[in-house]
Amino acid sequence: MRAAVVVFPGSNCDRDLAVAFRAAGAEVEMVWHKDSALPEGIDMVGIPGGFSYGDYLRCGAIAAQSPICGAVRAHAERGGYVLGVCNGFQVLTETGLLPGALLRNAGLKYICRTVGLKVETSQSDFTSAYNAGDVIDIPIAHHDGNYFADADTIARLQDEDRVAFTYTDNPNGAQADIAGILSPNRRVLGMMPHPERAADAGHGGTDGVALFRALAGALATA
Amino acid sequence: MKARVHVMLKNGVLDPQGEAVRHALGALGFDGVNGVRQGKVIELDLAEGTTEADVTAMCEKLLANTVIESYAVELA
Numbered sequence: 565m566r567a568a569v570v571v572f573p574g575s576n577c578d579r580d581l582a583v584a585f586r587a588a589g590a591e592v593e594m595v596w597h598k599d600s601a602l603p604e605g606i607d608m609v610g611i612p613g614g615f616s617y618g619d620y621l622r623c624g625a626i627a628a629q630s631p632i633c634g635a636v637r638a639h640a641e642r643g644g645y646v647l648g649v650c651n652g653f654q655v656l657t658e659t660g661l662l663p664g665a666l667l668r669n670a671g672l673k674y675i676c677r678t679v680g681l682k683v684e685t686s687q688s689d690f691t692s693a694y695n696a697g698d699v700i701d702i703p704i705a706h707h708d709g710n711y712f713a714d715a716d717t718i719a720r721l722q723d724e725d726r727v728a729f730t731y732t733d734n735p736n737g738a739q740a741d742i743a744g745i746l747s748p749n750r751r752v753l754g755m756m757p758h759p760e761r762a763a764d765a766g767h768g769g770t771d772g773v774a775l776f777r778a779l780a781g782a783l784a785t786a
Numbered sequence: 787m788k789a790r791v792h793v794m795l796k797n798g799v800l801d802p803q804g805e806a807v808r809h810a811l812g813a814l815g816f817d818g819v820n821g822v823r824q825g826k827v828i829e830l831d832l833a834e835g836t837t838e839a840d841v842t843a844m845c846e847k848l849l850a851n852t853v854i855e856s857y858a859v860e861l862a
Contacts, residue, residue, distance in 0.1 A: 625848065657853070667800065667802075671802070710800075737800065
């Protein structure tokens with residue numbers, strides 16, 4: 565697997581994401597927000613957590629208009645893989661690669677703790693190493709993680725088996741307890757929890773490792 | 787010329803910040819505040835000849851996220 569991790573001004577989980585990809589066996593290149601093209605031969609683009617452009621206007625709104633995001637959109641439209649975590653998920657909704665939006669947490673507080681996530685589907689290259697119904701422990705750290713979409717969109721996500729993860733105990737008011745969703749071709753995943761922060765024994769948990777290993781396995785021969 | 791864009795969360799979209807402001811007003815003794823919705827106002831200083839359609843395009847592409855927000859344009 566050859567992965568690129570995008571760095572925006574204000575990204576702060578970019579290196580963590582790169583470490584998690586490398587630990588799973590990927591070659592990783594960092595790409596800057598002003599780049600207008602991805603390096604040749606990239607299979608996977610990681611959009612990291614953080615506070616891109618200071619969350620100005622709306623979380624992810626300015627990042628979605630950056631030069632690199634044009635290249636990420638083209639990569640996804642060609643069938644390339646994209647993983648957006650936390651602010652990365654917000655960026656993916658702002659680009660339109662994933663439906664819905666992330667609102668301010670219903671309780672208004674920034675929440676930083678490990679939560680239980682139910683794996684809703686194993687039918688994706690991100691989640692194939694889990695079983696549907698597994699509950700895994702993954703940290704969240706966000707102020708705007710309250711997933712919102714209209715009722716038709718929520719129903720479509722559920723009908724098409726595109727809800728990847730739900731919260732076992734909804735921390736932020738997200739509709740239908742949604743923590744992460746897939747694109748129609750199941751190659752773009754956006755999620756608020758941070759699997760890269762549960763990818764090493766030193767993190768206090770390793771439940772995120774299976775996601776990166778599954779990706780590396782699926783893309784090893786790509 | 788100037789334009790003023792008002793961006794508000796759509797009706798039906800929870801506005802926890804507005805709710806917090808409503809509670810704070812109640813705590814200050816202002817009774818009878820049944821609801822508070824918080825939005826933002828964006829002022830644009832525009833070249834002459836910019837049309838309302840141009841400003842609408844700016845709203846659609848960047849200034850508002852129409853999944854959750856509505857907007858109104860006021861040209862001055």
